Amino acid sequence: MKQAKTVTSHLQIAEDLITKIRLGEYQANEKIPSEHTLCQKYQVPRHMVRQAIARLTNLGWVTPVQGKGSYIKQKPKPIPYILSAETSYSNNMQEQGIDHTSKLIDWEITNPNQEEKSKLKLGNGEKVYRLEIVRFARKQPMSITTTTLPKVEFPNLEKHFIHFKSLYRIFLDHYQLQPVRSMTKFQAILPLLSDAEMLGIPENIPIIQMESMVNHPNGVPIEYNISRIRGDMHQCVVEF
Amino acid sequence: MKQAKTVTSHLQIAEDLITKIRLGEYQANEKIPSEHTLCQKYQVPRHMVRQAIARLTNLGWVTPVQGKGSYIKQKPKPIPYILSAETSYSNNMQEQGIDHTSKLIDWEITNPNQEEKSKLKLGNGEKVYRLEIVRFARKQPMSITTTTLPKVEFPNLEKHFIHFKSLYRIFLDHYQLQPVRSMTKFQAILPLLSDAEMLGIPENIPIIQMESMVNHPNGVPIEYNISRIRGDMHQCVVEF
DNA sequence: TAGTGGTCTAGACCACTAC
DNA sequence: TAGTGGTCTAGACCACTAT
Numbered sequence: 001m002k003q004a005k006t007v008t009s010h011l012q013i014a015e016d017l018i019t020k021i022r023l024g025e026y027q028a029n030e031k032i033p034s035e036h037t038l039c040q041k042y043q044v045p046r047h048m049v050r051q052a053i054a055r056l057t058n059l060g061w062v063t064p065v066q067g068k069g070s071y072i073k074q075k076p077k078p079i080p081y082i083l084s085a086e087t088s089y090s091n092n093m094q095e096q097g098i099d100h101t102s103k104l105i106d107w108e109i110t111n112p113n114q115e116e117k118s119k120l121k122l123g124n125g126e127k128v129y130r131l132e133i134v135r136f137a138r139k140q141p142m143s144i145t146t147t148t149l150p151k152v153e154f155p156n157l158e159k160h161f162i163h164f165k166s167l168y169r170i171f172l173d174h175y176q177l178q179p180v181r182s183m184t185k186f187q188a189i190l191p192l193l194s195d196a197e198m199l200g201i202p203e204n205i206p207i208i209q210m211e212s213m214v215n216h217p218n219g220v221p222i223e224y225n226i227s228r229i230r231g232d233m234h235q236c237v238v239e240f
Numbered sequence: 241m242k243q244a245k246t247v248t249s250h251l252q253i254a255e256d257l258i259t260k261i262r263l264g265e266y267q268a269n270e271k272i273p274s275e276h277t278l279c280q281k282y283q284v285p286r287h288m289v290r291q292a293i294a295r296l297t298n299l300g301w302v303t304p305v306q307g308k309g310s311y312i313k314q315k316p317k318p319i320p321y322i323l324s325a326e327t328s329y330s331n332n333m334q335e336q337g338i339d340h341t342s343k344l345i346d347w348e349i350t351n352p353n354q355e356e357k358s359k360l361k362l363g364n365g366e367k368v369y370r371l372e373i374v375r376f377a378r379k380q381p382m383s384i385t386t387t388t389l390p391k392v393e394f395p396n397l398e399k400h401f402i403h404f405k406s407l408y409r410i411f412l413d414h415y416q417l418q419p420v421r422s423m424t425k426f427q428a429i430l431p432l433l434s435d436a437e438m439l440g441i442p443e444n445i446p447i448i449q450m451e452s453m454v455n456h457p458n459g460v461p462i463e464y465n466i467s468r469i470r471g472d473m474h475q476c477v478v479e480f
Numbered sequence: 481t482a483g484t485g486g487t488c489t490a491g492a493c494c495a496c497t498a499c
Numbered sequence: 500t501a502g503t504g505g506t507c508t509a510g511a512c513c514a515c516t517a518t
Contacts, residue, residue: 009506034484045508050485058298059443060430066485067515078427085480184478187318188428188446188471190300203299206428206446206471231428231446238424238478240325249487274503285489290504306504307496 010051013042017052021061021072031069032062058204078235079137085181089135089143090166098137104164106132109151116148119213119224127151129158133167134198141199142233147225153216179214179223186210188231195228206231250291253282257292261301261312271309272302298444318475319377325421329375329383330406338377344404346372349391356388359453359464367391369398373407374438381439382473387465393456419454419463426450428471435468446471 020026033041038049053070056062064070081092093100112120112128120128129149135142147167149157153175160170171177191199191207199207208231214223260266273281278289293310296302304310321332333340352360352368360368369389375382387407389397393415400410411417431439431447439447448471454463 036483036485045510047507047509051506053485054294064485065516067517068484070485080425083478181480183480185320185475186426186448186478187475188448190444190446204430204444206430208426208428208448235425235427238323238426240421240423276503285491287488287490291487293504304504305497307498308503310504 010048010055013038013044013049013052014055017056018059018061026072028072028074031071032056034069057202060202060204063202076233078233079142081229081234081236083181083184083236083238087181088166088168088179090168093137099139100135100137102164102166103134103136104131104161105134107158107161112148116224120148120150120221122150129154131167137233140233143227143229144195144198145225145227147223149223153220153222177222178217180217181212182215182221183213184210185212186236191228199228199230201230201232208234208236210236250288250295253278253284253289253292254295257296258299258301266312268312268314271311272296274309297442300442300444303442316472318473319382321469321474321476323421323424323476323478327421328406328408328419330408333377339379340375340377342404342406343374343376344371344401345374347398347401352388356464360388360390360461362390369394371407377473380473383467383469384435384438385465385467387463389463393460393462417462418457420457421452422455422461423453424450425452426476431468439468439470441470441472448474448476450476 017026017032021028021032026032032038032053035046035049035053038052039046042049053062053064056070057064060073062070062072079093079098080096081089090100090102108130109127110130112122112126116122116128117126122128128151131145131147131149133145133147135145151157157170160174164170168179171179187209188206189209191201191203191205193203195207196203196205207228210227210229212223212225212227213221214225216222257266257272261268261272266272272278272293275286275289275293278292279286282289293302293304296310297304300313302310302312319333319338320336321329330340330342348370349367350370352362352366356362356368356370357366362368368391371385371387371389373385373387375385391397397410400414404410408419411419427449428446429449431441431443431445433443435447436443436445447468450467450469452463452465452467453461454465456462
């Protein structure tokens with residue numbers, strides 16, 4: 001006679017653990033029981049438990065830390081990010097009273113790529129500034145932006161990089177320019193390794209990749225940027 | 241004397257495989273070599289190779305199929321989805337000449353939850369229709385929408401479900417109603433298991449969760465919906 | 481030193497696909 | 500039937516954390 005085998009597979013262990021986290025039996029910021037303990041509890045070899053925990057890690061429920069245990073993740077409260085023609089990131093954070101900073105981590109004067117050239121309607125041989133900006137909110141890195149500006153529109157831009165606060169601050173203070181966002185495209189993707197590292201997030205947290213065109217009030221395109229923002233930390237809002 | 245051990249860990253195998261896919265040595269829609277072959281190639285036990293492939297799977301490079309092999313994923317070309325006050329999904333697909341359908345998979349008349357009640361400005365005791373709609377484009381499931389409508393605004397709505405084509409078709413044809421989108425919030429998240437299954441995607445493909453308010457042209461809120469759309473298959477566009 | 485998670489070995493058997 | 504990936508066992512040793 002066949003014995004009814006206990007159907008404890010790694011999938012079921014994972015499901016059980018998730019349920020317990022959901023129901024609060026295991027609490028956020030606490031640890032789930034150790035692998036060893038779980039082996040005893042489910043009466044399975046360690047490999048099974050590890051497979052289950054790998055699943056949980058993947059789905060974003062826990063973060064294992066060597067020598068300590070697997071910590072249950074806090075579900076983050078996302079920050080509203082209002083998309084409109086007039087608002088910039090800093091601007092947005094400011095209005096919500098969220099502590100924020102920007103950091104210029106890299107810049108160059110270079111030849112535009114095809115994309116940039118057409119988007120910014122550049123003539124042949126025109127150069128661009130290309131900046132890499134990391135934005136922080138509540139001291140945490142929240143987004144990375146690659147922004148491209150026609151050199152001709154921003155004479156001596158690099159002079160203003162020394163005490164870099166915000167790009168739009170520079171636009172306003174030194175070029176008397178109130179930029180206008182004309183278009184934003186977005187897409188949900190998984191981060192590149194380099195971006196994930198920079199943002200201090202695991203590779204499996206989705207990010208929103210946002211591509212924007214920004215114009216001079218007279219309609220001339222003056223900025224093209226691609227931001228990668230933490231999808232779990234932002235709730236973007238568009239009003240019509 | 242210590243022998244310089246070959247540092248082939250699962251991480252390095254994964255990295256090597258990714259590089260080969262990137263460079264086109266292994267081509268999209270083809271398979272990577274079998275686990276057995278890779279074991280021989282890297283001179284490691286199967287467990288190591290499987291760990292590496294698990295990583296690739298996770299990062300979205302391959303999809304293993306039992307009995308066949310691990311297929312290299314095609315990077316999908318996303319469909320543009322224009323967000324504006326006037327456009328609906330069907331409408332959007334129509335204009336781009338993309339073959340599309342909608343399917344009403346579930347509906348009920350029920351009491352609204354707190355969220356729905358406040359969003360739709362419902363009085364006490366007012367009932368709502370709650371529909372579950374799956375939208376297809378190019379024969380593939382692309383999004384799942386939970387939509388809530390005040391019952392009082394749509395008398396005998398269920399009469400029109402028999403040959404369901406599109407919600408907005410019903411609005412237009414039977415209620416002479418040209419709906420207006422007033423607000424959209426979006427966020428990048430990983431799908432729930434049930435949604436992933438319905439969309440036929442692995443759990444690690446990010447989706448855009450989009451919450452919208454839709455009004456009568458006179459400003460009265462008539463629809464509140466939450467869509468989960470495939471993040472990898474859509475490029476959402478907002479114009480200002 | 482004890483306990484945690486991370487890596488790794490060397491197998492076995494099963495389920496599915498292709499021929 | 501042979502080849503593929505999926506599940507599972509039963510260990511070993513290492514790296515890190517806490518005490």
